[in-house]
Amino acid sequence: MKTFKDQIAADNSAAFLNALEFADEHDINGTACNAILQDISVAESLSTGSGSNQTYPGIYGSRLQVNCLAVSLSEVPxxxxxxxxxxxxxxxxxxxxxxxxLTIQLVANDR
Incomplete structure (x- = not known):
C-alpha cells in the first residue's frame, strides 16, 4: 500500500517536474536534470523611490528561481x-x- 509520502514523491517527478508538462532539462550545478526556471526581475527590488522619482543605484543583476527534485542534486545548496x-x-x-x-533562489551580478 502506498503512503501519502510515496504518492507525493511519485507526483513530484511524474507531474510537477515532468519534461512533457512543466519542466525542461537543464544543467543544474553540473547535473543534467528536469527543472523549472523562472527569471525574477531585480529592477523593482533594487530601485529606490517611486513613480518619476524611481532610480536604480547602479546595480546590474539577475535573479533566478529554480525548482528541481532534491534527489537530482548531489547536495542541497x-x-x-x-x-x-x-x-x-x-x-x-x-x-x-x-x-x-527544492526551491532555489539565485542571484548574479551581470556587469
Whole structure:
C-alpha cells in the first residue's frame, strides 16, 4: 500500500517536474536534470523611490528561481554557495525543500 509520502514523491517527478508538462532539462550545478526556471526581475527590488522619482543605484543583476527534485542534486545548496545553471554562475540566496522539491533562489551580478 502506498503512503501519502510515496504518492507525493511519485507526483513530484511524474507531474510537477515532468519534461512533457512543466519542466525542461537543464544543467543544474553540473547535473543534467528536469527543472523549472523562472527569471525574477531585480529592477523593482533594487530601485529606490517611486513613480518619476524611481532610480536604480547602479546595480546590474539577475535573479533566478529554480525548482528541481532534491534527489537530482548531489547536495542541497546553501546560502552563499557558488551555483551554476546552464553554465551561468550565480550565488545561492536561499534554498527550501518542500516535500522533495527544492526551491532555489539565485542571484548574479551581470556587469
Amino acid at each position: 546553501v546560502y552563499g554557495q557558488l551555483f551554476s545553471v546552464d553554465n551561468k554562475q550565480y550565488l545561492v540566496e536561499s534554498c527550501a525543500d518542500d516535500m522533495g522539491i
